[in-house]
Ligand SMILES: Nc1nc2c(c(=O)[nH]1)N=C([C@H](O)[C@H](O)COP(=O)(O)OP(=O)(O)OP(=O)(O)O)CN2
């Protein structure tokens with residue numbers, strides 16, 4: 001997904017930042033309808049995270065690109081997604097991973113003075129399958 005065009009999201013903000021990253025992880029979906037995916041297997045997940053806002057921080061960033069990568073990559077790279085506490089009650093499907101990555105990101109953004117918003121998370125699980133998560137309401 002690197003250096004590609006992505007589905008865009010309309011928003012009222014002046015600044016928009018996009019961060020691509022990837023990580024390798026294993027998972028399994030312990031449900032009958034998951035078929036072969038009920039067995040442990042691995043993916044290189046490709047992400048695109050979109051952050052928007054009207055205010056920059058003291059450095060002139062919406063958020064440091066590196067901070068975004070550290071937040072997600074350090075947590076999930078070379079891990080078993082099912083072992084993370086956020087997936088004890090739900091399965092690490094592409095949809096629920098995208099939603100959790102949004103939550104992790106927005107929780108971090110909420111602690112910054114300039115209050116940027118995470119408006120879209122794209123998670124590509126395989127070359128042919130990806131999910132977009134957009135929060136229902138983005139308050140400014
Ligand atoms: N809605 C979802 N469907 C499936 C998910 C998911 O997270 N959300 N996950 C899986 C499996 O984890 C699987 O690894 C990925 O499935 P799929 O794209 O079908 O993989 P293939 O390589 O077999 O796909 P091709 O059609 O051959 O390219 C399954 N479903």
Ligand SMILES: [Zn+2]
Nearest residue numbers: 027037041043
């Ligand atoms: Zn899978």
